[in-house]
Amino acid sequence: DSGVTQTPKHLITATGQRVTLRCSPRSGDLSVYWYQQSLDQGLQFLIQYYNGEERAKGNILERFSAQQFPDLHSELNLSSLELGDSALYFCASSPRTSGSPDTQYFGPGTRLTVL
């Protein structure tokens, strides 16, 4: 168990809908990262937050957004869902964001199925 929690574990929804994925980082970790794992794209970085502020964006669609709250948990919002958004979404956390790279610890993921 990495100490990173994600809810829900599974999510089934319809095209056009909006969903929210939640992540709680390990105790003491200030950085949160979101990744998407799909069969055709592999594992791709979406976005990083550090202590409530967005730090970097990767291949994140405009229909997707995220935020990190004062208690450091993070939410990933996916809207106007398409079939191709079906994937496993991982959250990871690490203690800090600068200097020597930290190890990122991953949660169990949320499997999103768009029908």
Next chain:
Amino acid sequence: AQSVAQPEDQVNVAEGNPLTVKCTYSVSGNPYLFWYVQYPNRGLQFLLKYITGDNLVKGSYGFEAEFNKSQTSFHLKKPSALVSDSALYFCAVIPLGNTGFQKLVFGTGTRLLVSP
């Protein structure tokens, strides 16, 4: 572009035999390299990382990896494979210089199958 390559989609090995899962990298400057393992229906688990120092890095569950700068490789190894090692293995890199921006760039993954 900063990237890692895992040339083998699948590696098959018999239990008790040594295993190697290959990874090569392409980055500017010195890389930060990682290995993660993914078991079915589970998240990614950290195995080991190379930042600097000794080229042979020891990690969890008896795994180790050798950083080879001249060959730009970071192969994962284990002296004696277990059936329970069967999983999907990912090599990843954080390019040096991205202070404050530590996105992991993953390879495509290698499925390891250890037969009894």
